[in-house]
Amino acid sequence: MASVKQLLYDTLDDLEEKELKRFKSYLREDGPIPVSVLEKADATDTVDQMLDRFGPERAVKITLDILKKMNQNHLAEQLENKHTKVYLTEDRMLQKFLETHKMNMKKKAERIFECKKVNEVDLKAVYTELFITEGDMKDVYQEREILKIDDAFRKKQTQDKPINCNKLFTLLRENNEEKIVLTKGIAGIGKTVSVHKFILDWAEGKANQDIHCVFLLPFREINRIKDRKVNLHEFLLEFYDELKDLEKSKLYTEYKLAFIFDGLDESRLPLKFESEALKMVEKRSSVDVLFTSLVKGKLLPSALVWVTSRPAAANQIPPEYVGLFTEVRGFTDQQKEQYFRKRIKDENLASKIISHIKTSRSLYIMCHIPVFCWITATVLQNILIKNSEENISTTLTEMYIHFLLIQMNMKSQKYDEKAERQRTKLLRLNKEMILKLAKLAFEQLKQENIVFYEDDLKACDIDVSKDTEFTGMIAEIFKMEDGVHETKVYCFVHLSVQEFLAAVHVFICYLNKNMQELQFFFDKPEENITLQELLQKAVDKAMESKTGHLDLFLRFLMGISLKSSQNLLKGLITHTEDTTESITKTTEYIKQEQNKYGISDEALVNLFYCLLELKDHSLYEKIQSYLSSDEHPGRKLSSSMCTVLTYVLFMSEKVLDEFNPKRFTSPLNYKRLIPAVRCCRKALLCGCHLTDQSCESLSSALQSSNSVLRELDLSNNDLQDHGVKLLSDGLKSPNSKLEILRLSICNLTAQSCGSLSSVLKSSNSVLKKLDMSNNDLQDSGVMLLSEGLKSPNCQLEILR
Template sequence: MRSDPEFSCVSMKSDASMPHPLHFNSGYTRPDVRYKIYFKIICQFNVRLFFNDSKPHEVLRTFKSNLRKKFECLCEGTSDERNPTLLNEIYTELYITESESGEISNEHEVRQIETQSRRTATEDTPIKCNDIFKALPAQDKPIRSVLTKGVAGIGKTVSVQKFILDWAEGKENQDVHLIFPLPFREINLMKNQTLSLLHLLHLFFPETKELEISSGEYKVLFIFDGLDECRVSLDFHSSVRLCDVSESASVDVMLTNLMKGNLLPSALIWITSRPAAADLIPSECVDRVTECWISATVLERMLSEAESEGEIPKTLTQMYTHFLIIQTNIKHQKDYEKKVKNDEDMIFKLAKLSFEQLVKGNLIFYDEDLRECGIDVAEASVYSGLCTQIFREEFGLYQGKVYCFVHLSIQEHLAALYAHISFTNNKRNVFDQSPEMAVKQTKNEKLPVSLSELHQRAVDEALQSKNGHLDLFLRFLLGLSLESNQILLQDLLTHMRRCSYKKEDIVKYIKQKISENLSPEKSINLFHCLNELDDDSLLQEIQHYVKSESVGRSKLSSSQWSALVFVLLMSDQYLDELDLNKFIGDKNTADEVLVKLKLVIKESRKLKLSQCKITDEGCVALTSALRSNPSHLRHLDLSDNNVGDSGVKLISTVLENPHCKLETLK
């Protein structure tokens, strides 16, 4: 509870703080008379207490009112023509589900969308946005921290605003006394400061200076929106422990201790993020992971126009190149030419911004980032208003403007376009930023670099990335080397030089990398790269193998196993029912197959492993696959296998998982 209130009157130790003394007549005073006297004294004291305690209630009312005014409207249009619209009139409820495994995934957004498209609605556990801190019937542990992830532009920030608005209007979550929305884009501006949590809150919410937030009397919710925009280094392994809200510390120490529960352990925490950045928060700091989904119609016009012309894109590079062309054509209908002088120049500058910020891991940009790429801030505001499906200007809740691409994949496509043009026009490898290279550029010297060297360097950089943030960039870069995609861009980018390219060298290099026992995720992305290069030789080889009767009797190389995983993941037939007996034989034991096909197993709904001679080693691989996606599998056949006690115990741990939805077990 909160400590005793401080009175505006003089100290209780002073006589002046008491009512005027009551003078008694000499002689006996009846008990009932003394009771009335004491009662009158207590009443006078309580009147003072009541008027002093009403101050926090007044502050809370003002605080709610301010948040309601801040979040009741959304503004649309350019910075010069921002039209406020009532949020309650246009809000559409997102489909929010609890993550199947409860774990945080760092898989790329595009691959998560591909995976989600294979799932059925019955596998999800829907949760209303206003109920994200309420435990489900089967959950006993209270929910303190929630991480909500969803692709860019899906509506995470708007959902946060609606949550706050419903609370401020007294509709939902009235057990919470204070909600502090602290977007990362605002926190970024304070990343080099040292201050206490109370000081930070007083800067953002001056009206709370009258409240004793640390007392425990108030139930507090912190909302950190846009983890993917965070430029503060979050070191959860740091030994620095912060427990006092009035103690000064760096912003990163303050945030990590708040999320770990050292600072204000009773406070609720809500973090939103794009999937690509979700793993910045350790799983042990998150009690619930939720995901946002909504039907996507962004590419509907592009696909319908392409279909009418008989040119349906066959690769990701073709699709995004069409998208860029169509969006830049749409802007001409908005009187664009009078406001932005050089269309091609602006696209190249945005492409440069895309690449430079992508390699730094930044998805949100500020005015200084634009200036470094030669982009006029006023011009960028106009472009964002006219080309809102490519580049977007946004306003922070408390500070100034920020900029972003509407989706990470658009930034990756433009970054690849910058890398490609830098080579074709200037023979420059964008990954080589050495001082010697800068000197040569100033002298306009041609640099000794080939397109194949650029591509090989890009492959190496992507493989070294821990979170796969260059995977899609690599696919786009390789795809842009094809003459068909260069022809698509020739009307839009008239100064881009076309180059003839023999792809055999990079195809051979990628196949070599696939054979090096990479992780399944890395191998799969390299197969996508081969697809962008229009090379399917390895896939055809594996597809022939799968259809043959020699499956199980053939010894596969590492690259062939990777190709097999890719083929199976692309097949609904095998994901609906995966019979591993087909791949087990003299050359491939059950244990080896379980290890090699682990990525396919975790996406399968029915798994047949009868009479496979599985050992404890195989049970370890099987358990690992099932644990990573426990709610997906519905039928498991392990009949006629001599599984040991340790293997049984491992499988039992999966069955005991509250997310497990297995229907039949043999």
């Protein structure tokens, strides 16, 4: 408006006194400026009155009309030309930017990297809806990051209500619009794909059209300017060239903006939320202060902010700034099948692969990770098409060895017709590059880095100036992306590939007796260490990690140690070694570790996975014998065995007719076994020292889509009214199949009757028998229950 005002001032100043008087005379005809005001007004006052009465655009139009009536055509033409430039500079330039930006964002979002750069695919062609749910911010401060298998091992159960990624900011507004959205999820689970889907739907006008502009800001690119001092506009300009003419526009003051910061776990910014916040758009600061100021809502309070992160880094955002905390869980079982059928066009082959994966429960569970689905599809397509071999091994390590071998064969097959000498040279260079990447993988895994820069690569003797280093096979497992200012950003196609190659590097260092590289596992340099010592030290190191960043690496290291794995890797390693004795001693060591006090459930499950990678199924078979026989060995199950028992039930999908923890273990471990009730038809938990906290897990089990529980005995437990309220939420779920519920001697009052009455009224409830004897229900409680009994939905047959 100041620019329009100045234009009108300059125009009327060019009029002589008589001409100005005549101008005001014409202006009176347009009203509504009082005659008395206009008579006394000079050029400046006249402009002010016009702007107040008509607004800037109409004031210019009226001025142009009057000048033309006065035959001041030259002056009118000057005003019109200057006003057009001002309008273009402000509004039209802004509109042009918004259109260009939206188009650019559409191009950026509609292609996703599935393997090498030339194999970028259309998001719409392969996109399968992901399962996103609301989480609990408290969990991120005590969570060990592993490849999660089920909610059974979560500290806090949720209602598992799916959230569409396009609804995130809608839900935020319902919670607290002044705070941010924080989304966590393990590597490869689909966080970035969800971000791309959000942007694509916005850019195509399908969702979130109240947002004028969306900025995608990956931390891996932000890292490159982390040491610079910039204001908000200069910061965004590093990523979006189309902003260059809009430094002081209305974009930052009058438009709804959304900032998506993707990959907090890849950030190398020193985030200090206690530092003073930035409040002015024009003011320069360090990049970390700019980011924390946006999160705090001090800089652009009306802006929407969405941050994605792996669980290990999510706790860098203080909970007081988070208005909506969500978790990407990956694919449900149904979504896994949808992905394979989209990815593999041959329907028969897709069906064969799906059937094969289902034969290995551990692999099938891991397929909730989209990137793992891609790796699995790559391996099984190759094996089943070429060999029609359906009885292939299915340990995780063998899957990744096959994946690596397939990529190496791709490289060599391109040169089948060349001279054998040339082909041998290429294979040698290929092997050298794999070994360098394996060293890089391990060095960066130790520092918990999953994105790397040129200096990181140089430290491992990788010459980034040679384009040939990043073509062919290498491009299938290692990504190179263009960052800001023509810099390059590098990473493996998935964190699990980095963890696998890191394990390859460590095992090769052991074979070659490269003790210096193995110092990470030992307090003091050792000479001639045995494989048993190395594996045991690796177990200890992984157990020390609070985030579990070495868990998958440990599983791969175990699997690679097998003679069968060494034979597969003969093209990469110089010699093999008989490891039978070391493997036997290592399995015993792992079993001893599992019995130690204070180990988290997640760590116990990972040690169980390690045994499976070593092809030791003794623990699995022992658990199965507990479940299938009425007669058990003399000693009862330890705490660790109880955790594994629950996991085995999920893995095998075995349904028990009756589940009674008293038969398996001591009272100290009853609560550990509660999640297993969803895998049994009848659960006898009478007198198991349970409280209202246990009911949260039971309620989640009732709401599970695969729950088969028909009868539940909770008598003689201190559940209290709050516990029954939690149970009632589960009983009202359409997934609940519970027909018999016993709540005798549970310290209940009339309040519990109100909760259960609402269950009886629910159209979803199938409850037929209810025992509430020996509780202080009183007359008021019976009246509340009676209301439920009168409901046409009530199916109750027996009430005690």
